[in-house]
Amino acid sequence: MEENGTAAKKENISRKDFLSLTGKTVAAGAAGSIALGGLLPNELWAQSTTRAMSPPADIPPGTEDPIVLEEWKSAVDQQSGPTPTPLPPGMRIRYAIVGLGHLALEEIIPALGSCKKSKLTALVSGSPEKMKKVAAQYGIKAENCYSYQTYDQLKNNREVDVIYIVLPNSLHKEYVIRGAKAGKHILCEKPMAVSSKECEEMIEACEAAKVKLMIAYRIQYQPHNRKLRELVQQKTFGVPKFIEASNSQSSANPAHWRHKKALAGGGALPDIGLYCLNTNRFILGEEPTEVFAYSYSTPGNPLFTEVEELISWQMRFPSGVIANCSSDYNVHESRHYRVLCEKGWLNMDKAYAYKGQKLMTAKAEGKMEKQEEIGLAENDQFAAEMDHFSDCILNNKRPFTPGEEGLQDHIVMEAIYQSAREGKPVKLTHNLKSTMRGPEPKTE
Ligand code: NDP
Numbered sequence: 001m002e003e004n005g006t007a008a009k010k011e012n013i014s015r016k017d018f019l020s021l022t023g024k025t026v027a028a029g030a031a032g033s034i035a036l037g038g039l040l041p042n043e044l045w046a047q048s049t050t051r052a053m054s055p056p057a058d059i060p061p062g063t064e065d066p067i068v069l070e071e072w073k074s075a076v077d078q079q080s081g082p083t084p085t086p087l088p089p090g091m092r093i094r095y096a097i098v099g100l101g102h103l104a105l106e107e108i109i110p111a112l113g114s115c116k117k118s119k120l121t122a123l124v125s126g127s128p129e130k131m132k133k134v135a136a137q138y139g140i141k142a143e144n145c146y147s148y149q150t151y152d153q154l155k156n157n158r159e160v161d162v163i164y165i166v167l168p169n170s171l172h173k174e175y176v177i178r179g180a181k182a183g184k185h186i187l188c189e190k191p192m193a194v195s196s197k198e199c200e201e202m203i204e205a206c207e208a209a210k211v212k213l214m215i216a217y218r219i220q221y222q223p224h225n226r227k228l229r230e231l232v233q234q235k236t237f238g239v240p241k242f243i244e245a246s247n248s249q250s251s252a253n254p255a256h257w258r259h260k261k262a263l264a265g266g267g268a269l270p271d272i273g274l275y276c277l278n279t280n281r282f283i284l285g286e287e288p289t290e291v292f293a294y295s296y297s298t299p300g301n302p303l304f305t306e307v308e309e310l311i312s313w314q315m316r317f318p319s320g321v322i323a324n325c326s327s328d329y330n331v332h333e334s335r336h337y338r339v340l341c342e343k344g345w346l347n348m349d350k351a352y353a354y355k356g357q358k359l360m361t362a363k364a365e366g367k368m369e370k371q372e373e374i375g376l377a378e379n380d381q382f383a384a385e386m387d388h389f390s391d392c393i394l395n396n397k398r399p400f401t402p403g404e405e406g407l408q409d410h411i412v413m414e415a416i417y418q419s420a421r422e423g424k425p426v427k428l429t430h431n432l433k434s435t436m437r438g439p440e441p442k443t444e
Contacts, residue, residue, distance in 0.1 A: 063085065063087075063088070064085050064087075065085065066082035066083045066084070066085050067083045068082075068083075069083065078375065081377065084116055085116065086116035086117070087116060087117050089119060092115070092116075092117050092118055092119040092390065093117055093118050093119075093161045093162055093389075093390035093393050093394065094118075094119055094120075094121040094122075094159055094160050094161045094162070095112060095118055095119065095120055095121065095122070095160070095161070095162045095163075095164050095187075095386065096121065096122035096123065096124060096144075096146075096154060096157075096160045096162070096163045096164065096184070097109060097120065097122075097123055097124070097164050097166060098124040098125075098151070098163060098164065098165050098166060098167060098175055098179075099124070099125065099165070099166040099167040099168075099171075100123065100125045100127065100130055100131060100134055100166075101166065103166050103189065104166040105134065107354060107382050108164065108166060108382050108386075109134070109138060111380050111382035111383040111386065112383070112386065114380050114383045115383045115386055115387050115390070116383075116387055117386075117387045117390035117391055117394065118162075118383075118386040118387055118389075118390040120138055120140065121140065121144055121159045121160055122140065122144040122145070122146065122154070122157060122159065122160050123135060123140055123144065123145050123146070124145075124146045124147070124148065124151055124154075124163075125145075125146075125147070126147060126148050128147070131145050132145075144157065144159060144160075151175070151178060151179075151182075152178055152181070152182055154179070154182045154184060155181070155182035155183055155184075160184060161184065161185060161393060162184060162185045162186070162187055162389065162390070162393070163175075163179035163182070163184045163185070163186055163187070164186075164187040164188075164189075164216075164386070165179070165186065165187070165188045165189055166189050167189075168257040168258075168263040168264065169191055169193065169194050169263065169264055169265050169270065170193075170194045170262060170263050170264070170265055171263070172188050172189065172191075172192060172193050172194075172198075172202070173193045173194075173198040173201060173202055176188050176202045176205065176206070176213070177201065177202060177205040180202075180205045180206045180208075180209040180211050180213070181205070181209055183209060183211065184211060185211045185212045185213075185214075185389070185393055186206060186211060186212070186213045186214070187214050187215075187216055187385075187386065187389050188202070188213065188214070188215055188216065188403075188406070189215075189216050190215055190216055190217060190274060190278070190406065190409075191265065191270040191271070191274055191406065191409065191410065191413075192215050192403065192406025192407065192409070192410060193265070193406070193410065194264075194265030194266075194270070195265070195410060195414070196407055196410040196411045196414055198410075199403065199406055199407035199410050200407060202403055203403040203404065203407060206403060212389070212392060212393060212398075212399060212402075213399070213402060213403040214385075214388075214389045214392070214399035214401055214402060214403075215401050215402070215403060215405050215406035216382075216385055216401075217278055217282075217385070217401040217405065218381035218382060218384070218385050219275060219278070219279050219282070219351075219352060219381070220278075220279075220282050220385075220400060220401055220441075221379075221381055221384040221385045221388055221400075221441055222357065222379065222381050222384070223357075223376045223377065223378070223379055223443070224348060224357035224358075224359045224374070224376055224378075225279060225282070225283070225348065225351065225357065226443070227359060227374060227376060228283060228339070228346050228348055228359055229282060229283040229285075231346060231361070232283050232284065232339055232341070232346065233283075233284075233285055235341070237339075237341035237342070237343050237344035237345065237346060237361065237363060238341045238342030238343035238344065239319075239341060239342045240284065240319075240321050240339050240340070240341045241320070241321060241322075241340050241341060241342065242321065242322055242323075242324070242339075242340040243280055243283075243284075243321065243322075243323040243324065243325075243337060243338070243339050243340070244323075244324050244325075244337060244338050244340075245276035245279065245280060245323060245324070245325045245326075245336070245337035245338075245351075246276065246325065246326045246327065246328075246334060246335070246336060246337070247272045247273060247275045247276050247327050247334075247335045247351075247352050248268070248272065248326070248327055248328040248329070248331045248332075248333065248334045248335070249272060249328075249329065249331075249332075249333045249334075249335075250329065250330055250331060250332065250333070251303060251329055251330075252303075254302040254303045254305075258271060258307070259303050259304070259305075259306060259307055260306055260307075261306040261307055264307055266307055266308065266413070266417070267297075267304065267306075267307030267308040267309060267311070267329055268307075268308055268309065268310060268311050268327040268328055268329040269308065269311045269327060269413055269416060269417070270413060271329075272327050272329075272352070273311050273313075273325065273326070273327030274409055274413070275335070275351075275352040276323075276325040276326075276327060276337065276352075277315070277325065277409055277412055277413065277416075278405075278409055279337065279351065279352070280315065280323045280325070280337075281408070281409075281412075283339065284317055284319070284321060286317040286318055286319055286321070287317070287318075287408065287428070288315035288316060288317055288323075288412055288428055289316055289317065289318055289427065289428055290315070290316040290425050290426065290427050290428060291313055291314065291315050291316075291412065291415045291416050291419050291425065291426055291428065292313065292314045292419050292424070292425040292426070293311060293312065293313035293314075293416045293417070293419040293420040294310075294311070294312050294313070294420055295308045295310065295311045295312075295417075295420035296308070296309060296310040297309040297310070298330070301330070303329070303330070304329070304330075307329075308329075308420075309328060309329050309330050310326070310327070310328045310329070310330070311326070311327050311328075311416065311420065312324075312325065312326040312327075313325050313326075313416045313419065313420075315412070335349075335350055335351050335352040335353050336348060336349050336350070336351050337351050343363055343364070344361060344362050344363030344364070345361065345362050346359065346360070346361050347359070347360045347361070347362075348360075354381065355378055355381075356378075357378070358373065359373065359374045359376070360372065360373050360374075361374065384441070384443075385401075388400060388441040388442075391441070391442060392438060397438050397439055398437070398438030398439070399438050400437055400438050400439065400440060400441050401437070402436060402437065402438065404436040405436070405437070408436075411428065412428065415428055
């Protein structure tokens with residue numbers, strides 16, 4: 001297994017050298033044999049001391065240190081953070097985006113414009129006209145535009161390091177495995193797949209190809225949610241006891257893939273309820289041992305003939321915390337959670353939204369209840385998660401949200417569905433290792 005930046009070998013390869021080696025290796029690999037001592041392109045990259053342990057040779061020394069500006073604000077105002085330290089564009093990790101739908105066009109591709117370690121170099125789409133337009137808008141070369149049929153040819157493209165899968169859920173497995181076989185690192189949207197078995201196959205394929213796999217759990221890279229997790233785990237408000245969490249919205253198009261079981265795998269649960277599940281696990285740092293669930297779909301509503309409308313479930317954690325979660329596809333948007341602790345509570349409004357998180361806390365102070373908002377600067381969650389993955393590639397680290405994180409959510413979701421079907425609690429006997437995560441992401 002990898003990594004944590006300590007396993008780098010003593011070779012000293014510049015990016016230019018690496019790229020030329022990668023090209024030769026890929027060409028040889030495509031011809032049925034692997035050159036350069038049997039190393040795959042990503043191993044060469046990972047084993048480059050220059051990349052793994054220190055800034056690449058052609059980055060001027062000190063580029064990664066923030067520029068210190070003259071202070072002028074008084075201490076009574078919120079201070080600005082350190083100046084950003086973007087990598088020079090030529091040194092950034094290069095992404096191919098697969099599937100040009102709402103998330104890719106509205107969030108991910110615009111976010112790449114504000115990344116510091118990542119950039120867009122290729123597109124994959126089944127809609128040539130749309131792709132041509134997007135390519136023109138973002139300056140992507142025609143030869144870096146692929147269809148689903150020509151997707152595997154990405155293996156010959158030396159201008160792509162990462163493939164980011166933004167397709168309907170049931171297509172994730174195929175495109176992750178094909179992408180890994182093309183020798184590219186993989187970032188995959190949530191939910192990771194449509195079953196835990198698929199997740200296992202995806203993890204195995206990436207391990208076999210020696211490429212990194214990360215699941216795009218953006219909330220785990222979001223400052224307010226990270227701060228709440230820190231306060232809970234430090235027991236700032238005493239021992240956490242109970243969590244209420246809900247992520248709900250409405251939808252209107254029964255023809256959309258989200259309402260087709262074969263493409264979505266399920267309804268509200270894997271699409272949005274997953275945020276309650278994943279964020280609870282993240283903030284507690286524990287794995288549920290038992291779940292109990294109810295599910296409901298309004299009879300005759302064409303939106304919910306194949307997938308569930310409402311799912312509500314409880315999870316029991318080893319520390320004794322019980323989380324009460326719900327997700328509905330047929331109500332006005334509402335995304336929040338509250339952690340009740342012995343000496344106070346922490347509340348997150350707009351918890352799982354793309355922006356606008358509001359973190360409130362409460363505790364007793366004498367005869368008063370003191371409620372406080374913790375004001376933090378917002379980030380672009382998509383840029384943060386992509387830059388984390390790029391950082392893992394540049395420094396040969398395991399991602400903070402690796403494939404096993406997605407697998408774990410699928411194991412719990414399967415137990416939730418089983419409980420809703422059978423009308424009784426379901427125990428979870430798996431024993432997930434806390435070491436599955438890579439190091440905490442760097443924050444700027
Ligand atoms: P969209 O339906 O908007 O886009 C999906 C794209 O996939 C389509 O535009 C299409 O792109 C491509 N595609 C390929 N095959 C099919 C098919 N059979 N049916 C439909 N589309 C197909 O979905 P989203 O962008 O909302 O979601 C994509 C993924 O991102 C999902 O896994 C979802 O769960 C996840 N997601 C994550 C979010 C987050 O916050 N992390 C938020 C929203 C979604 P093309 O025409 O280019 O081929």
